[in-house]
Structure formats: structure tokens, C-alpha cells
Amino acid sequence: MADVATEHSAVSDVRDTLERRDPDQPEFHQAVIEVIDSLTPVFDRHQEYVRANMIKRILEPERALQFRVPWQDDEGAVHVNRGFRVEFNSALGPYKGGLRFHPSVNLSILKFLAFEQVFKNSLTGLPIGGGKGGSDFDPRGKSASEVMRFCQSFMTELYRHIGPDTDVPAGDIGVGGREIGYLFGQYKRITNTFTGVLTGRGPDWGGSEMRPEATGYGAVYFAAAMLAESGASLEGMDCLVSGSGNVAQFTCRKLIELGARPITLSDSGGWIHDPEGITEEKLRFVMDLKNVRRGRIAEYCEHFTDATWSPAPEAGAANGLWAVPAQGAFPSATQNEINGEDASAMVAGGIRVVSEGANMPTTPQAQETLVGEGVLLGPAKAANAGGVAVSALEMAQASQRVPWSAEQVDTHLKAIMKRIHDNCLSAAREYGFGNDYRHGANIAGFRKVADAMLDHGLV
């Protein structure tokens, strides 16, 4: 393993620069430090990156936009939210990455997400750069017409910065098919064009089959690929899933299909444990509850009485969900949802594999505990890349104006996830990190972007 004490000076300079220039961006620091910890052996071997000051260039966004989003609620009261788009890196293609609507959204969170996205998109092997955007708007408790008015106002500013060959946003937390529809409708109206400017569109208006499924399915394919290295499989495993939105739902579906048993789900109010396992029938109830009726996960226990509900922990405290004995874990809610204490509980409960569906769900301390105990850890930028990969396939279908079948898309998705897995493993081994997928993902993702930046000159 590379020794932190001998880290390259180009790498240690970065820590000082971050502290000095962006002291108020802890999530961004966390994401950057996690990557640069992997890069010492790369810089030692590739002086061309050092000469080009590549590390400092790669962690500065090409552009970060912030704008006002005024909107009116159903009573006529006027509200103002903040809109953002961070266009981080376009070395490999148009900026690509989701929009998040959640009250926690700020520049630090969007810079961390956009930075991760650059590496993730590189790992897919598809021609997409990295970006992320969103707003501190909270869609919970808002009527459909309030959400529509908000989306229209948001797009009325965003439209001038995006385009099918420039920047192609998609969904993320709080932005699903409904919101993409409102955003797309407004873009089409303002620009009088029908293009592939957003992905995650409905299948009847330019969307790809399998896009809703892609992130969850991909995270499960990645876990299966990690296990297959040692001749193991997901079949018969009890699995912990957090969240109950898009990623969590399709993670559950694929786990069930592969013979595993998802036994937990959560939302920001609390978590449920169903020791009998979440079956396809129960999952359909969750999908109706969350996607149509927009209710809380606690309702699950009113219908399935073997299950129990527990309230969400205080911020930063241990979450009982992760202490439920199981062999697989699929964090699919939000950043830093597994802390060091949770990781110790997971190890004690028998966890063998963790595949990160959410972005940066595991704190650095938790990662050290898990990897130190020999748990297979699929890092988010690799394990949840299936969503953006199918978004890139949606862009290809939009350019061709030919839709592909679900089977075709799923075949591509499986092949892409396997390729990402293999590339992470071989990069980790090549640079002396053994089987540590975290370092492999960082190195393989970095090298493609850095090489393209060298090719493009100093821009």
C-alpha cells in the first residue's frame, strides 16, 4: 500500500490550497481528499501530470453558476430559492450529471457531487464530462402544481447554460420522472427545440428504456462482480438497503431477482426492518407509496405487520438500520449515512459486501473500518455509475432518433458495470493498492480525464 507519509508534494499542496480557498466546503474537501489519497503513486510514475499541474487544474470547476429561482405557492405567497449548476469538467464530453432538489443543497455539496461525477463518467468509458446542479427547494409537502411552477422558474434561468452538446442534466434526489417532465417541457417551450437536453425522460418522449432501473441494477451488478472474484454470489444473502427512492427501489428489485433478500428500507423519517424479506409484491406497495401517493416509509408496517419501524437517528448518531445482521449492504439514500460506529456494527453483523448506490454514503472512518476488516467495498463512483451510463446511452438514442429495447440497454449496462469493475481492479493492482476498489476507481477515472486534458492543451 502507498504510504501517506511519502505522499507526493503535488498532492500535499492540494490540502493546503483547499483549506485556504474553500474553507467552508467540507463535503467537497472530503471528496477531493478521498481521491488525492490514491494519486501519489500515479504522480510518482507520471511526471507529465506534475509538470502540467494537473491536480490543481482538475479540482477547479470550469464554471459554477448560481441563480435566483422565484416562484409562487398555491396561496399566492412568493418564495425564493437558490439554483446552481456546477460545470466541472468537459475534457471527455458535454457536462453530464443530475439535478438535486433538497433543502441541504449548497455549493459544497454540489461541488463534491460534480467532482465525483467527473471520475464516475470517465469510468463508464462513454464520452461524457462531469457536472451537477440543483436547488435548496424542498419538494416534500408541495402540490404538483407548486413543483411544476418551481421547475418552470428553475429552467427559465438554467436553459441558457445547457444544451444537448453542452451540458445534459438528469435527475437525482428530489428530481424524478415528474420533475424531468416539467423541466423538459419548459426547455422545449423556451427554445422551440425538441432535443436530448435532459436524460431520464419518459420513454414516449425520447427517454431510454431501463433508465429508472439503471442505478439500482448497476449497483447490484457491481456487488455481484466483486463477489464473483472469490467464487461467491448474492444468492441467499440478507441485504440492508437504505433510502426508498429510485435507487433503493430498483436495488431491491434486482436483489430479489438474483435470489437475495432485501430486509430494510428508510426515508428521512425512519427505517423499516422486515425480517421476512421485502418481496416483489411488497416492493410494488413501496413504489406506489413513494412514487404515486408520496407517503412515508412508516406506512409499510401498517400493511406488513411482521415489519418494524424505528425513527431516524439524530444527525451524526449511529443508525440502527446498519446493525441488523446481514451479509450485503446497499446504502441508497444520501452522503455520510454510514459512520464509523455503523461500520463496526456492520462488521459485527456479518456484512461481506457493500455497494454504494448513493454518492459518498460512507464516511472515511467507516470506509477504513470496512476495508480493514476485509469487507468488499464498491465505491460510489464505480458502483452507482450505471445510472449515468444509461443516461449516456439515452443521449446516443436521442442522436440516432432510434429507441433501443430494454434487453439491449440491459445488456449494455451489464457489460459496462463488468468493465468498470475490471478496470478498477486492474488499476488498483497496477499501482500497488491490491484489491482496493476505491483506489482503483480513483486512478482509472483520473487517468482518462488527465490524459484528455493534456491533449487539449492549457485550457
Ligand code: NDP
Ligand atoms: P430519491 O429522491 O428518489 O430518493 C432518496 C431517498 O433517500 C428517499 O427515500 C429520501 O427520503 C432519502 N433521503 C434523502 N436525503 C436524506 C437525508 N438527508 N437523510 C435521510 N434520508 C434521506 O433519490 P435517488 O434514489 O435518485 O438518489 C439516492 C442516492 O443515489 C443519492 O445519493 C444520489 O445522489 C445517488 N444517485 C442517484 C442516481 C440516480 O440515477 N437517481 C445515480 C447515481 C447516484 P425522503 O423521501 O424522506 O427525503
